[in-house]
Amino acid sequence: MSERVLQGVVAVGASAGGVEALVRFAGGLPEDLPYAVLVALHVPASAPSALAGIVDRAGPLPATTAVDGERLEPGHVYVAVPNRHLLAHRGRVVVSKGPSENGHRPAINALFRSVAVNYQHRGVGILLSGVLDDGVLGLGAIRARGGTTIAQEPADALFPDMPCHAIEADVVDTEAPAAKLGQLLADLATRDLAEETILEPDKRMDLENRIAMGTHFSTEQDAERLGPPSGYTCPDCNGSLMELDIRSYRCRVGHAWTADALLKARDDEVEKALWIALRSLEEKVKLSRKMADRVGPTGIGQVYAAAAEEAEHAMNVLSDRLAEAIPPWGPLDE
Incomplete structure (x- = not known):
């Protein structure tokens, strides 16, 4: 167990081209990083994942496959399990089979949202290479709660869609190549957060976070409270989708979709x-x-x-x- 104090949590999301970006990101991390790092990469639900081992070998920080309930430690990288959401909650890891988001589990938005809810100013979101727009709403949540948002420079990403969408949505504080992100985190660690303001809870964000922490077919949370019926149906379960805003939707059992992901699902x-x-x-x-x-x-x-x-x-x-x-x-x- 580390004797260092956990200063915050860094949530990292990636999709297509993400393994290469994560290797370069891990290689640039400082050995004395006072943050816990949580990584969600889109992978097929049934595929075995060797990502934790790859990240572990790529840089100075130990990286392991996330275990539900383990304590978040500074200087440690926790990698999502295929077909499970990876979330942070009250200083511990949550590995959940909550409803998929944009057809993914783990979903980047779910990870980012959990960090926004639990860590506010001490949360950092990093969006790496990938297609479509998973992670954009999550970065917006982190930023809205006072956290810091970073995107891989589009020119540095094999698939720049996700960083580009985030930049276009104006939810990114800083852009940098994957190999330079570790230095950015080292600089952030020197900030004085002693006078940070505790924000009032965001009821919708809290509800969405609880939905992601639930079980696959949980009915404990009422997604209908999130917004009015949209007139569209969920590609996952054919249930009615509620319109959260013009860019996002969620069905009664909790499956979440952005507008771009929903269009892609319809094309499929x-x-x-x-x-x-x-x-x-x-x-x-x-x-x-x-x-x-x-x-x-x-x-x-x-x-x-x-x-x-x-x-x-x-x-x-x-x-x-x-x-x-x-x-x-x-x-x-x-």
């Missing part, structure tokens, strides 16, 4: 439906022609032949549409 749904339709039309053509050949040149045979021609025309139109929308090597998830 449409693409999947089109591929199913194309397969069904192809099977209809084959079956109709088989039936036409079986009954021969009769009236019913002509009906089958006409059905085959109609389905083939629709199949060709749909195939051309998909070819325009999808790279020639096929959909990325196949």
Whole structure:
């Protein structure tokens, strides 16, 4: 156990291109960092993660896979478990199977929000390489509670979408290359926070944080209190989404979506439906022609032949549409 006093908590979020950014970030951390560092990287739910070992070898600070309930210690890096949120709560780690956010668990927004609620001025949020906009609302929460927000310089990120979205949303205090972030944290550690002001609780932020700390299908928290019905449905559970503001939504069981992530989920749904339709039309053509050949040149045979021609025309139109929308090597998830 370290004898140093925990001065604050640094929450780090990354997605695509995040492993490289995290390696450079870890390599630049000072040995005497008085913060605990929590890292959430988007990974598939069923994938084994070697990230803690990679981060541990990359820099001077020990990095381990987060364990629910362990005490947060300065100079230690805690890495999220696949398919679990990583949160900070009252000086301890929380590993939760709360509702996914933007289709992710761990979710960067959930981690950042927990630091905003629990650490206010002593919280730091760092957003690294990634696509879409997970982490932007979380950085906004940290900033609103008096914390410090940092983004990897877009030119330094393999996938600059997440840092760019945060910068465009005006929720970033400072930008820096991943390798220089450790020096920024060392500088922040010298600040005098003796006269920091304790802020009044943010009821909505507190409720969202409690939702993330809950169980996968928990109904203890009423998400309907967060806002009016949006008229949209949740891609995860098909439940009604409540509109928190023009950029974010949450369903009754707690799944959270930003507007950009919701649009991407709809694109995925449409693409999947089109591929199913194309397969069904192809099977209809084959079956109709088989039936036409079986009954021969009769009236019913002509009906089958006409059905085959109609389905083939629709199949060709749909195939051309998909070819325009999808790279020639096929959909990325196949």
